[in-house]
């Protein structure tokens with residue numbers, strides 16, 4: 622076997638190993654995710670008040686299909702859409718989410734802070 626072929630094989634094996642390791646990364650079970658989501662609250666009292674009376678009902682419950690607070694794995698593809706798209710989803714409603722995420726008196730800045738908090742699980 623030539624050196625070039627051998628090197629190609631080495632590269633291939635390395636890629637395969639990396640793919641396997643990332644695929645085998647332990648995923649947090651749903652119950653833990655729900656528990657984490659339920660114990661998370663924005664540090665800002667005003668934001669916490671809005672969050673508790675609106676977003677929390679869906680984004681921190683076992684039954685909901687909404688991305689859970691702090692579930693980074695689920696939030697990442699949403700964040701990849703860009704903040705403007707996410708704001709649009711909240712304001713106009715999106716799939717199972719009613720318009721304004723049930724916070725009729727929230728403004729765009731508050732929504733943005735709420736999204737930021739929910740994606741990180743802390744603020």
Ligand code: HEC
Pocket residue numbers: 675676677678679680685686687688699702706707708710711715716717718719721722723724727732735736
């Ligand atoms: C009545 C339930 C409900 C409430 C209340 C709610 N959401 Fe949602 N939300 C959902 C569901 C369900 C989804 C997932 C929809 C889907 O992708 O199928 C979602 C998705 C989202 C998304 C991702 C949208 C996208 O484009 O991928 C954002 C951002 C979001 N919610 C923010 C909020 C904020 C901020 C609040 C509080 C002001 C809130 N939600 C309140 C149910 C809710």
